[in-house]
Amino acid sequence: MEFTAPVLNYAQLAPILIVLGGALIGVLIEAFAPRASRHSSQLFITIASLVAAFAALVRVRNQASVDAAMGSVAFDGAGVLLQGSILIIALLSVFLIADQENFTALAAAVPGSSEERESLQRDLRVTEVYPLTLFAVAGMLLFPLSSDLITLFVALEMLSLPLYLMAGLSRRRRLMSQESALKYFLLGAFSSAFFLFGVAYLYGYSASITFAGIQSSVIGGSGNDVFLLLGIAFISVGLLFKVGAVPFHAWSPDVYQGAPTAVTGFMAAATKVAAFGAILRIYYVAFANAQWQWRPALILIAIVTMVFGSVVAIAQRDVKRMLAYSSIAHAGFLLAGVIALSKSGLDASLFYLFAYGIATVGAFGVVTLVRDSAGEVTDLNRWSGLGKRSPLVASVFAFFLLAFAGIPLTSGFIGKFSIFSAAYESGSTWILISGVLSSAIAAFFYIRVIVLMFFKDPVEDGTSVVIPSALTLTTIVVTSAITLLLGVFPAPLITFIESSAFFIR
């Protein structure tokens, strides 16, 4: 058999490769650099590689090709937009992660042991969270660009495995944090087994592992439809798990609550962008002509997801759990864009993903600031009266909540409006009705938190807002500025998305 050397387009792969290179350098720093300089050099490498990757992406933004890597990676307008969103969100999250106060000094030490105390006292930190973040970012950059099933599966694992570990790095409430890592890992591995089984059946159906091959088999209609149906069903389980759609959402409240808040913000925002990017590509490209096989089920899942997320969020007493259920509801809203299966649905989804990701990072950034002597305070009852003590921080948080609720003058309004109108145009009236209803329910619990912060009396139990570090402050300022800007003046970004968002086939 003849061996052909692969032809790679390095310019288009550069963003992914730069981030991976940065991650490898990070591993070397962790192994060889003196401990005193580790944190600063890790932070520098992480930020530098994310910025360099973004610059590399800007350089090739107008190119489009199916052959970035032998037909395995499709580089196109939608891919550029998704990668750009992921890099911006990742950079802002790294600023939050840089506040090492919330990370355990030595993840391997048993909680409560003398080893742990010693490492904290002498500040002997391991900083493995930075290379892990970069590895996850590299996987996220690859995930929405994958155009064959192997790349899709490898990218899925590449983004998931570091996140499982990062969930367990919290400094306080470590048992809870480790427990969230275990849950995330076991359920994640379970869902990726389903995903792989789906890959196998899609391959059995079309005798090809590329999206283009699957698409042409679907159009040709010669394969065994049972295989196609099984393949779509199983692969959807794996993908919907990543975005936390009901009934595959069970992990998300626990993991959001247990993981260190900065990691939660990163995971919530960036994973959602990457996973929805991949979902959009596979449904818009590979499965588009088989829409009768999956659309009814996905409509049902979308409706259940939005309603469930919004209703259950009302009952939450923990701010991180509440944000987790709100992110489940948002996954439902985003599925409306997938169901639309049109150019306007794609545009709306890309806008929504960016706007939602930015607001999520900002909201979790604010959550890291509310602390007492034992660390972060996430119990909502103890947030009451926050607006009277720290009006600025509370207002910023209220602003993000309003953006989640989709109140005009925030990016959330534009996002929701465009995604629901795209779904309506494509004929899914039920999506529109349940979307508007669950948005109303969701607005109720967001506003409940705002009322709690501004109109209740403060509790005197040591809860206070710490002065943010410069990097955390940057994240919060930038995210709230973008959220406001996209709400007041969204036209430039929308025009840009409309002109460049397309999937190459």
Added chain:
Amino acid sequence: MNPYNYLYVSGLLFTIGAVGVVVRRNAIVVFMCVELMLNAANLTLVTFSRINGTLDGQVVAFFTMVVAACEVVVGLAIIVTIYRSRRSASIDDASLLKR
């Protein structure tokens, strides 16, 4: 022998694995059941590779093995850490987050 029989076997293995994940209580056993599911998927891939007469399925199977090995590294690290702090690998004990 009819290659479709292998699909039934792999479907059965996958089901056994999935049921195991749901009913077993020890994190290690749950994890082994996940591995069983991955191997069932591999068997399916190789079978389809034979049925379709293309090599892609076998290539995917190799990638799956590599990824499964990585998953073992990460997974066992997490399970061992939990075991060291709780002296138990039962997933029923890990319920601090449930309210």
